[in-house]
Amino acid sequence: MCAYVFQSPGKIIYGENSVNMVGEQTEKYGRKVMIITGRYSSKKSGALDKITDALRAKKLDFIVFDKIESDPGVDTVRQGVKIAREKGIEVIVALGGGSTLDASKAISIVTENGGDIVDYESKIPDMEGIPIIAVPTTAGTGSEVSKFSVITDTERKIKMLISSDFLIPKVAVLDPELTMTMSQGVTAATGMDAFTHAIEAYISKAAQPMSDIYAVKAMRIISSNLSKAVLKGDDIEARKNMLIGQMYAGLAFSNSSTALVHSMSRPIGAYYGVAHGLANALLLTEVMKFNRAACQEKFRNIARAVGENVDGKSVRESSYMAVESVKNIFLDTGLPTRLRDVGVDKENFKVMAEDALKSKTTELNPRKPDVKQLVEIYEGIY
Ligand SMILES: [Fe+2]
Numbered sequence: 001m002c003a004y005v006f007q008s009p010g011k012i013i014y015g016e017n018s019v020n021m022v023g024e025q026t027e028k029y030g031r032k033v034m035i036i037t038g039r040y041s042s043k044k045s046g047a048l049d050k051i052t053d054a055l056r057a058k059k060l061d062f063i064v065f066d067k068i069e070s071d072p073g074v075d076t077v078r079q080g081v082k083i084a085r086e087k088g089i090e091v092i093v094a095l096g097g098g099s100t101l102d103a104s105k106a107i108s109i110v111t112e113n114g115g116d117i118v119d120y121e122s123k124i125p126d127m128e129g130i131p132i133i134a135v136p137t138t139a140g141t142g143s144e145v146s147k148f149s150v151i152t153d154t155e156r157k158i159k160m161l162i163s164s165d166f167l168i169p170k171v172a173v174l175d176p177e178l179t180m181t182m183s184q185g186v187t188a189a190t191g192m193d194a195f196t197h198a199i200e201a202y203i204s205k206a207a208q209p210m211s212d213i214y215a216v217k218a219m220r221i222i223s224s225n226l227s228k229a230v231l232k233g234d235d236i237e238a239r240k241n242m243l244i245g246q247m248y249a250g251l252a253f254s255n256s257s258t259a260l261v262h263s264m265s266r267p268i269g270a271y272y273g274v275a276h277g278l279a280n281a282l283l284l285t286e287v288m289k290f291n292r293a294a295c296q297e298k299f300r301n302i303a304r305a306v307g308e309n310v311d312g313k314s315v316r317e318s319s320y321m322a323v324e325s326v327k328n329i330f331l332d333t334g335l336p337t338r339l340r341d342v343g344v345d346k347e348n349f350k351v352m353a354e355d356a357l358k359s360k361t362t363e364l365n366p367r368k369p370d371v372k373q374l375v376e377i378y379e380g381i382y
Helices: 018-026 047-057 074-087 098-113 117-121 184-203 209-231 236-255 260-272 276-305 315-333 346-358 371-380
Strands: 011-014 032-038 061-068 091-096 132-136 148-153 158-163 171-174
Touching (some): 011 236, 018 047, 018 091, 047 061, 047 091, 061 074, 074 117, 091 098, 098 117, 098 158, 148 260, 158 260, 171 236, 184 209, 184 236, 184 260, 209 315, 260 346, 276 371, 346 371
Parallel strands (some): 011 171, 032 061, 032 091, 132 171
C-alpha cells in the first residue's frame, strides 16, 4: 500500500474577465504588491493595464518589476529579491508566461528563506515564500498550478529545476482573454509544452491515480484544440479549451513528474536558447518511440485519449498509433521539425546527453536510457 499526495493552489479562478478579480484576491494577502512581468508583451497586449486597474480599484500599493526575460537567469532573480526585500513586499502578482511565473516563484522563495537562488537547486526551502497570485498569459507551462520553477544558471550553462510545495501559487487566475494575443509560434510551442506535460505525467514512474485523471483529460482537450488555436488565433473556444487543458496538464505533472523529454529539452535551451516548448515539441515523438515498448498499455490509452479508434487493435498496434498520432498533431502546428532548423549543431550532443542523464526527471522515465541512446535521440531529430 502506498499513499499518494495531490496538491494544487488553494484557489483556481477560471473564465472570461476573471482578471478583474485579481484585486480582491491580492488584498487578502497584503497591501504591498509587486507585479512581476516581462519587458514587453503584457504592456503591448493591455494585460498589465488590466492588472493595475484591478489593484487600483482596491487601493493597493504596487510596484512593477518588468525585467523578466525568456528563460529567466539567476541575476534577474537576485535583482527581484533585492527589490522585494527593500520594498517590504507582501504579495506578488505574477503576470506572464512560464518564464515570468517561474521567476516569480524563485523570487518569492529566496526573499523569505534567504540565501541565493542557486542554493535551492539542491536545498528545500524551510518555509513559505511571498504569496503569489499567478495570472498566465500563455497556455502551456501550467506553472500557475505547479510546484516547479526552472531558472537558468548562465555561468554553468544549465537550467536548474527547483521543486518545492512552497512554490505552488496561492491563487491561479486563468482568463482566456489574456491568451488571445499570443502569436502563432508561441501558441504552438507553449501548446506542445502542455501536451508533453500531459503525456509525460501519464507515463512517468511517479504517475498516480489522481494525476492520471488530469493527464488523460488534458491530452483529450489539447489534441482536439491545439491546431485550431494555432491556425485561428481569434477562436475564443479553442483558446479557452487550451487554457484549461494546459492547466489540467500542469496539475498532472506537478503531482506526478515530467520525464525524458524535459530532461533532454533543458540542455537544448541552456546551450542554444531554444524556447522550452519548441525544444519539447522537437523531442516528443522521438522520445515516445524510445519509451513505447516500456509502457505499451499506457500508449494504447494515449492513442485513445488523442482520438484514435483502437477497438480491435492489439496493444502493440495501438501503442504505435499513439506515436503516429502525436507526431501528426505536432506537424499540424507548423513548428520546425529538425534541431538544425533552430540553430542547434551536433558539437554538444554528448555533453547535452550527459546533462540530460543526470536530470531528476530521467530517473522517473519509464525506460532507463544511457548516454549513447540519448545522443542517438538528438541525432534522430538533427
Ligand atoms: Fe514544460
